[in-house]
Amino acid sequence: xxxxxxxxxxxxxxxxxxxxxxxxxxxxxxxxxxxxxxxxxxxxxxxxxxxxxxxxxxxxxxxxxxxxxxxxxxxxxxxxxxxxxxxxxxxxxxxxxxxxxxxxxxxxxxxx
Amino acid sequence: xxxxxxxxxxxxxxxxxxxxxxxxxxxxxxxxxxxxxxxxxxxxxxxxxxxxxxxxxxxxxxxxxxxxxxxxxxxxxxxxxxxxxxxxxxxxxxxxxxxxxxxxxxxxxxxxx
Numbered sequence: 001x002x003x004x005x006x007x008x009x010x011x012x013x014x015x016x017x018x019x020x021x022x023x024x025x026x027x028x029x030x031x032x033x034x035x036x037x038x039x040x041x042x043x044x045x046x047x048x049x050x051x052x053x054x055x056x057x058x059x060x061x062x063x064x065x066x067x068x069x070x071x072x073x074x075x076x077x078x079x080x081x082x083x084x085x086x087x088x089x090x091x092x093x094x095x096x097x098x099x100x101x102x103x104x105x106x107x108x109x110x111x112x
Numbered sequence: 113x114x115x116x117x118x119x120x121x122x123x124x125x126x127x128x129x130x131x132x133x134x135x136x137x138x139x140x141x142x143x144x145x146x147x148x149x150x151x152x153x154x155x156x157x158x159x160x161x162x163x164x165x166x167x168x169x170x171x172x173x174x175x176x177x178x179x180x181x182x183x184x185x186x187x188x189x190x191x192x193x194x195x196x197x198x199x200x201x202x203x204x205x206x207x208x209x210x211x212x213x214x215x216x217x218x219x220x221x222x223x224x225x
Contacts, residue, residue, distance in 0.1 A: 033212075040120070042200060042215040043156070058212070090155055100146050101202075101213055103155040 003027035004093050006104035012112050013078065013085065021076045021107045023091035031094035032074040033101065036060060036087045043090060049074055078109060086111050114139045114205050118216035126224050131188040133219050135201030138182070144204040145177055147186045149197045150218065156200055160186060191223045 004025045013019045025032065031050050035043040045058030049068040063082025068074055078085045088108050092101035115138045125131045133147075144163055148156035162168045162175040162184065174187040184203075188195055198218040205214045 035215075040217065042116070042217040043213075044215075045212060048212060099144070100158045100161050102158070106155045 002102045002104075003029075004091060004102060004104045006089075006091050006107050008107060009105060011107055011109045013109060014112060016080045018077055018079050019109065021078070021089055021091075021109070023074045023076065023104060025072055025074075025093045027093065028071065029093045029095055030071070032068070033092045033094065034058075034064075034066065034074070034076045035090045035092065037090060038087050046076065046089075085109055114203075114214050116201055116203050116214050116216035118199075118201050118219045120217060121220040122222050123219055124222045124224060125191050127191060127193060129191050129223075131191045131195065131221055131223070133186040133188075133199050133201075133221065135184045135186075135203075135216055136182055137184070137201075137203045137214075139203065139205055139214075140179075140182065142203045142205065145175070145184045146202040146213070147173075147175060147184075148200040148202060148215075149195075150200055151197045188221075191221075193223050193225050196221055196223045 007022045033048040034046040037043050044060050046064050047066040049055035052071050055066050055068050065077045090106045091104045094101050117136045147160040149159050150156040160175040162177045168175045172189045176185045198220045200218045201216040202213045205212045
């Protein structure tokens with residue numbers, strides 16, 4: 001798994017519900033990122049974190065929240081404020097600044 | 113708004129041919145450039161990284177970078193049906209000290225047997 005694990009693989013959400021996507025890494029890397037991918041689109045940055053207890057908004061943070069209480073964990077919550085949450089969500093770890101990203105297997109979220 | 117542009121394709125090549133994928137970027141201070149391959153329904157996987165002008169070869173893959181023209185390309189020699197995938201170009205954005213990655217929308221490659 002390249003040291004990064006996302007769960008679940010598929011997730012279904014009812015209208016108005018919050019859901020949390022899990023992302024765990026075991027390589028002691030500082031930088032972790034959340035991206036969203038829509039069909040036929042590239043990856044858009046939601047949130048990122050460089051160190052524990054600190055995180056920054058990306059380009060499309062509205063309707064999402066994150067936490068970084070432990071170095072190995074960076075969960076993403078899709079809140080009811082996110083109006084169009086159906087997408088493929090990817091978590092990534094980076095070894096350092098300017099380094100390449102290694103992705104988890106992704107979580108496919110569908111609103112039902 | 114920093115941008116990374118790619119032709120969406122699909123790019124169709126016969127088996128054994130050379131596939132050429134192109135990418136342009138808007139941020140002149142970008143320092144790191146990456147090509148990812150993404151199979152349908154899967155997460156992207158890194159296939160090439162390039163940091164300086166010129167060519168970098170790895171097996172059947174060659175990445176080419178021209179910072180003056182803000183252009184990076186990927187050549188795939190002896191294309192195989194298993195190379196059929198979407199190829200994403202990614203460039204570092206120098207947002208202060210963060211160096212976040214910006215992705216293009218990808219080019220879909222189809223290699224016909």
